[in-house]
Amino acid sequence: MMELGTTVMVITFIFNLAMIGVAGLFFHESWREQETRAVKFGLAGLAIHICFVFLLITVPIFQYILLIYLTVLVFFGLILLVPGRKNASALKGTSGCVVGDVEKFDERDVVFARNESLEPGSERYKQYYETHPDLKERDDLRRAKGGNLGRICSVDGSPPIIVNMVKGSFSGIKTMESNPHPQVPQGDEQIQIDPQEATERIKKWALQLGADLVGIAKIDQRWMYSHKGHLREYQDINTWGQEINRNFTYAVVIATEMDHEVMYAAPHSPVLVETMRNYSMGAFITSTIANWFAQSGYEAAADYASHYESLMVPLAIDAGIGQFSRMGYVISEKFGARLRLAAVLTDMPLVADKPVDLGVDEFCQACKKCAESCPSRSIPMEGKIVKNGLLRWILDDDSCYAYWGRVGTDCGVCMIICPFSRPNRSIHRLIKWLLKRSPVARKLLPHLDNVVYGRKWKTRRSPAWVNYKPQ
Ligand code: SF4
Ligand code: SF4
Numbered sequence: 152m153m154e155l156g157t158t159v160m161v162i163t164f165i166f167n168l169a170m171i172g173v174a175g176l177f178f179h180e181s182w183r184e185q186e187t188r189a190v191k192f193g194l195a196g197l198a199i200h201i202c203f204v205f206l207l208i209t210v211p212i213f214q215y216i217l218l219i220y221l222t223v224l225v226f227f228g229l230i231l232l233v234p235g236r237k238n239a240s241a242l243k244g245t246s247g248c249v250v251g252d253v254e255k256f257d258e259r260d261v262v263f264a265r266n267e268s269l270e271p272g273s274e275r276y277k278q279y280y281e282t283h284p285d286l287k288e289r290d291d292l293r294r295a296k297g298g299n300l301g302r303i304c305s306v307d308g309s310p311p312i313i314v315n316m317v318k319g320s321f322s323g324i325k326t327m328e329s330n331p332h333p334q335v336p337q338g339d340e341q342i343q344i345d346p347q348e349a350t351e352r353i354k355k356w357a358l359q360l361g362a363d364l365v366g367i368a369k370i371d372q373r374w375m376y377s378h379k380g381h382l383r384e385y386q387d388i389n390t391w392g393q394e395i396n397r398n399f400t401y402a403v404v405i406a407t408e409m410d411h412e413v414m415y416a417a418p419h420s421p422v423l424v425e426t427m428r429n430y431s432m433g434a435f436i437t438s439t440i441a442n443w444f445a446q447s448g449y450e451a452a453a454d455y456a457s458h459y460e461s462l463m464v465p466l467a468i469d470a471g472i473g474q475f476s477r478m479g480y481v482i483s484e485k486f487g488a489r490l491r492l493a494a495v496l497t498d499m500p501l502v503a504d505k506p507v508d509l510g511v512d513e514f515c516q517a518c519k520k521c522a523e524s525c526p527s528r529s530i531p532m533e534g535k536i537v538k539n540g541l542l543r544w545i546l547d548d549d550s551c552y553a554y555w556g557r558v559g560t561d562c563g564v565c566m567i568i569c570p571f572s573r574p575n576r577s578i579h580r581l582i583k584w585l586l587k588r589s590p591v592a593r594k595l596l597p598h599l600d601n602v603v604y605g606r607k608w609k610t611r612r613s614p615a616w617v618n619y620k621p622q
Contacts, residue, residue, distance in 0.1 A: 156211070163217040164207060171200045180578055185415060185611040192603050235590030237508045244469040244506030245371060251540035253373045256462060258380030259392065262552050263457065265290055266299050267381060268391050275391065289549055296556050304420035305559035307619040313420040316617070320424055323431025324456045327438040331458040333445035341448030346500040353403055353440060353501070360436045362405035363490075364483055366470030369503040370402050370496065374465040381457045395460050397450065399496035401503065402461065403440060404470040406481075407432045409489040409566065411574050415611035417563035418526065418554075420619040426491065426561050430456045433493030444497045455493040463492040471504035474511035478521040478530050478565040479546040482511045484583055487571030510586035511571065513593035515544070518600065521565035524608035527554035530565060568608040570600050 178193025206213040240247030258264050259279065265286065269276040271294065280287040293299070303314050350367055357365040379390040413425040437453035444451035452460055464481055467473060472492070473483035480488040484507070522530040529551035535542050555561055566572060573579040585592040613619075 156214075159214050159218055160207070160211075163214045163221060164204075166221045167200055167203050167207065167217065171197065171204075174200055177578055180574075180576070184411075184574065186604055187609075188605045189603050231585055231589050231592050231595075233591065234588045238510075238512055241474055241508040241512055242506055245374065245465040245475075247506075248475065248535075248542045249373075249540055250537055250542045253540040255373060255375065255377035257378050258376040258395075258459060259378055261380055262290075262293075262548060263299055264380030266293060267457070289553075293553065293556055299552065299556065300423075300561070301556040301559045303559045304423060304619070305557075306418065307420045309559065310420065310619055313424060313617065313619050316424045317420070317427050320427030320431055323428075324434040327434040327453070327455075331438065331441070331453045331455070333438075333442045333451060333453075335445050335448055335450065339446075339448055344447075344499075346502050349499060350502040356443075357403065357405050357436060357440060360439055361407065361432050362436050363408040363486065364406040364472050366404050366467070366472045366504040367501050368402045368404055368466045368470035368494075370399055370461070371465070371469060374462045374469075375399075376460055376462070379460075381459070397452070397460070397496075398498060399450065399452065399460075400498050401496075401501040402454075402466045402470065403437075403495040403497070403501070404463075404467050404472055404492065405433065405436050405494065406467065406472050406483065406486070406490040406492050407436075408486045409491060409563075411489060411567070411572065412614055413617055414489060414563055414567040414572075416613035416617070416619065417567045417608070417610065418558055418560055419610060419613075420560055421613045421617040422563040423560040424617055426563070429491035430493075433491055437493045437495045440495045441497075444495065444499055447499070449497050449499040451495055451497045451499075453493070453495055461494065461496060463494060466494055467492050468506055469503075471507050474507065474509050475543060476511055476521075476569070476571075477515040477519065477544045478525075478569065479544065480566060480569075482509065482569065482571045484509050484587070485575045487573065488566045488569045489572045508587070509571075509583065510593045513590070514570070514586060514597050517594070517597035518570065520568050520570065520601070520606055523606050524564050524568050525551075526562070526564060527551055529554070564608050570597075570604070 174193055174196030178190060178197055181189035181193050203217060207217065259268070265279070269279050269290070271291070302309055303317055304310065307313065354365045354367070376395050379393045379395060407429045409425050409429055413421045416422055433455040434453070437455050441451040441453040454461055454463065464475065464479070467481045468475055473481040473490070476482045476488065478488065481490060481492065482488050483490055519532055522532045527550045529547040531544050535544050538545055551562070571583070582596060586596065
């Protein structure tokens with residue numbers, strides 16, 4: 152039999168070794184992620200627990216102090232493991248934030264559509280601003296400064312290598328442009344397929360085509376645009392103002408991951424290269440699947456880049472891809488907000504996924520990192536408000552896009568600073584696992600995160616292939 156003193160010594164020694172391992176892992180991960188403040192915490196943790204080893208060996212009484220420390224940590228860990236009630240409104244998906252009548256959104260009111268489709272002096276321009284005089288001044292100002300993104304990558308002096316990467320990436324979309332609405336071939340029989348089988352096949356195929364996440368939403372008609380607003384040079388008919396009333400019932404929603412290392416450059420040029428790559432991926436995946444639906448005798452539309460008939464964020468929430476957040480993006484479990492969304496709308500019967508509760512709502516109440524780091528102060532610091540029958544945080548998209556116009560990129564600071572957006576590995580995975588289950592973790596961890604990682608965004612080094620700085 153071991154004596155009590157020896158038992159305590161062995162337990163505390165093993166525990167301390169484990170803590171050295173955890174601190175070392177945290178230091179290593181933080182170093183890879185260029186989290187300078189967290190690196191210091193990792194180093195401090197390592198140093199303290201290495202000192203404990205010497206104290207354990209040289210000062211026998213210290214083992215009892217360490218035992219108290221161990222007991223407190225275990226107790227704290229157990230509290231974090233106590234599961235709580237799920238957020239009922241999150242589990243209802245978008246219906247959980249509907250508190251009144253919702254009027255369908257009109258794509259003509261989207262800032263990008265206004266900028267692309269309303270040519271100054273045209274009849275369409277005149278008519279639109281007669282009914283929306285409040286938008287005219289800021290839209291004219293945006294046009295005078297070069298449109299939605301102003302001069303591409305102007306924040307970095309528009310380096311030609313990077314600007315051409317942006318254009319090259321976007322060209323992928325143009326190869327798909329002829330077919331966002333594939334025609335069902337005349338005379339062919341509609342294939343009959345069990346909805347469960349169709350769903351499983353399509354989901355696996357979407358992943359094979361390059362999607363990182365895929366979910367199925369039963370389409371809530373409130374999230375279909377009422378009218379077309381984009382007038383793209385490659386659309387063969389003038390669809391601006393056309394009423395959208397196609398009878399789609401399901402949406403295959405896909406998400407592709409925005410690479411975290413490229414996003415470290417936010418708000419600089421690499422972010423825009425990565426955005427365009429993702430839009431092209433979305434165009435390829437959704438056009439391919441939309442064509443399969445049409446060939447199989449079902450109506451389909453590929454919604455990507457500027458070919459939208461529906462709103463991506465609500466569809467993604469109802470498809471179980473993630474949750475709505477303070478910054479307005481969908482936050483997923485694996486990649487946080489580092490996502491680009493696209494969808495295929497169809498009338499083929501499928502099996503819908505369920506909305507998820509990842510703890511985002513409660514985390515966002517306390518976190519506010521995105522709002523504090525937003526260069527244009529477009530993300531609200533306050534609570535949710537009701538607009539058009541929906542209770543949610545509302546982004547000031549005008550000031551956000553004005554900032555995009557100034558820097559010539561799509562910024563991405565809010566997307567990358569979000570704690571959920573950290574790489575999907577080790578410690579971050581454990582934290583997300585806890586957030587899914589524990590009400591205490593949802594309350595406590597946003598504050599802890601602010602202490603360990605800091606509150607403000609600092610641009611980091613991005614990979615050499617997308618270096619935007621003059622050599
Ligand atoms: S940064 Fe914080 S407040 Fe903003 S969306 Fe992410 S979790 Fe929510
Ligand atoms: S993209 Fe940039 S400017 Fe727009 S809300 Fe996010 S942080 Fe703010």
